[in-house]
Amino acid sequence: MTFRSSKRKLDLLPYTLKHRLFAMLALSVIIPLTLIGLISFYGIYNVLQNKVEKGVEKSLEQERKGIESILSNLDYSSRQLAFEGKVGKDLKSYLTTADPLDRKELADEIEDYISLINYTNPLLGLTTYYLPDTKQFLFENLYINPKLDINDFAKINQNTTNFTIHGPHRTLYTNSRNSVFSIMRQTETSSGDKSTVPIYVYIETNVSAITSLFNNDPYGMPVRHLMLDAKDHIIYNSQEDTEFPIGADITSIKDRLGDRFVFFETSSNFGIKVAVVIDRHDYHKEMNAWLKRFAAIGILSLVIGLVIGWIIWSMIYGPLQRIRKQFKLLGENRFNEPPVSLHMKEFDELLYHFYEMRQRIRELMSEIEQKESRKRHLEVEKLMYQMNPHFIHNTLNTAQWLARINGQDEIVRLLMIFTRVLNYNLGKEGKIVTVGDEIQTVKDYMELQQIRYNHKFNVEIEVDEGTSAIEMPRFILQPLVENALYHGFKQKDGTITVRVSRADEEHLFISVKDNGEGMSQEVIEKLFHSNDPNRRKVGLGIGLNFVNNSVKMYYGDPYGLEVTSTIGVGTEMRLLLPITVKEVWDD
Known part of the structure; x- marks a missing residue:
């Protein structure tokens, strides 16, 4: 029963593989050619139509200007004599x-x-x-x-x-x-x-x-020039034929001959209109010539496709199918399939090199995975430990002590906040911290910036209950706020909004949004590439690329930083992070 059902379904197809191959190849030539032809027809039709139409309108406009120039000269010369x-x-x-x-x-x-x-x-x-x-x-x-x-x-x-x-x-x-x-x-x-x-x-x-003034050279086709008075009556016909007689109403002529001719007209400042009448056959001459060429190419393509189909069927169809199967297995990451032989020297050599390539790809994939993992770790480590913490701490303590002796309380407060921020960024609390730790560091950082700069800005922090104790990688929020400050509104007053909430039971949602100047896509891409020598260093010099790499390192490649910005409106940076950190490197 199943065989009969399958047979009925295949009645429309040729019985032999040869005929089916030719039928499929014919369809594979005809269908794309038809689709390409339709798309090309509409595209080229619009191009040629616009080209001809714009050319006619441009030439007609030149004639209008020429008439106005002639009439203006008449007016000026008559004034001289009058x-x-x-x-x-x-x-x-x-x-x-x-x-x-x-x-x-x-x-x-x-x-x-x-x-x-x-x-x-x-x-x-x-x-x-x-x-x-x-x-x-x-x-x-x-x-x-x-x-x-x-x-x-x-x-x-x-x-x-x-x-x-x-x-x-x-x-x-x-x-x-x-x-x-x-x-x-x-x-x-x-x-x-x-x-x-x-x-x-x-x-x-x-x-x-x-x-x-009226000639056919600018149009590239035979045209008929008309001039109309204010009542749309013909007062001039360059060909003086009976189809467009002097004194006739052009509106009635359009209704009567609109299927044979294309009409263009423009009005002058002296109350007359200049019109051009073109036979539709001449108007669409380029398009008709293109259609004939395309039809010839289509027929030739079909013949060539059938010839190629015969060659493929008679020479390489079978071996090609076997090789295609091997590529398919490779695409499915099935690297351990046993080798096969086609008992044909050329194809066996090809398969031999294919199996060598398959083995090499498997080794390279494993090597790349290891190198990428190490590279991300080393980039983060390089950024985190590029300064000597002991030297900096000692220097800051000395400066703070000298400021306190001299009664400079504002400098003491500045150094105290800066030391606290620096201690956090240099990793004293470990690489995995809580959301609360990140929020506190953001507050310290913004207080430090408000001391440094004369212009004021507001920071609104919204943290949902129950999220402060969730663990996350250290030094994620501060670079985002830093980018909003330096690349957002710069010297313009504005507001930075930091939101931390539970997206669902498994994910944490973080948003840093400003109402500043906004950035173009080109600027955003530069901020994501820390190796760009033209990128302006600001703050601690660690930008969005660091945040993106850190997220991918700890949570995997599916996660990363998303940035959307509108010029003149502002920028928003979003992170969707799992509640559980995927990977933790040992200190």
Whole structure:
């Protein structure tokens, strides 16, 4: 019954190992390739899409700035010819003087001034004075087509009274059919004087300004340039096709052709919009090319995978399985499994070296465990006994005696507290102490620091009942409080909170928290590495690395110091310790 059940479960798989191997290899190529393809598709799609979109937006922004620059130049140049000045006076004299010679001389000066403005601003084209009452042009620098009427040109600015911007429209220049922008501004000569014939300055951009501004080179693909008025009607089309006719509403065109084209637009300061229309096929051209390349690579990868599967099955599948089993046993720390032979020279040599390596790994693991244990012990011993206690004690006693003789009670108190802290740190009470001993040393240490420094800080100590008698390694709490003082708020007033409580029946929880400046992760890592020459030595020079090593030495590798910090908020250091000390070194 069990055999039949297993058979039914395996009906979907090929019966022979060869076919199963090929099926699995095919799936092992197809599935990762599909997943990688999907991830790559979305990733590369976003990259290419953003690249194209940002490129189009950047080029469109440059065109907008170019249009604004052209219109600003028109405005500035028209002001030069319209405002009261020498040219204004010459124009006024020209209109009021009847003497032909004087008129000829004044006309030459005005034409020279117009030529100078055109020369200094290459974006300008046709420049002239215009009399709307008689539709007469004066001092034009180019031949004017008499069939065109300025009043027929579309206006860009509808609300301005003293000047009007037209365009884009066909140039008045006889020998060109290109589109241009133009400005017509009333001169100060006729402004406000009802008896004077109104005179306007009329200036066009040169005939190549718009065509040179709109080109496809920055986009890297065929594009259609449009300009829209304030009502979103098309006033310019670089291709002049029927799909985007002049005067059409761009909103209705988007609704009708949105599935075929991609639209980008931006607004200028002069009330017109610049738009770019791109065929979707051209817009997604890079993405489509990438998909074709990826499909070709996928098919090639599948073929290569099947070929490799055949080679693996025919040459090394069986021996590889045996070797894999040996590695698996090694990963399970089963070092004493008997050697096997595959009766194949190459694989037997490989297994021979593998067994040598297995033996060497077992020896190295044992050696490393012993060395690490000794290293931790020696590092702690080195830190704890790096000073000569007898010499220091004698020196401190002498200093205390001299201070008492001289009546310096504050120094006597300072030396007394420092001696008590030093005696504790140098191990007079043994390496295993109680929580109460550690708390008392912290109090002495903080009292010593408050004497040393002018700035004040508070220390709040909260110890649960029943925890004072619990044993723990000596010199654990003081380095944590010391770090909070020196690396926490430094010269800033603050509060250090020390909490000792029972986490549960088996563990003791210790927390040292400050509300100081906080530390970055880089600073925390430096504090954990005592061999870093750039680490700033403070206090007794024994930092978080010592605490972390001591905890691991006495309680094992699963336990250690945890530090969390937020810049501007503060730092918290936490220890979770077993009630029973795992390992005690003999003094």
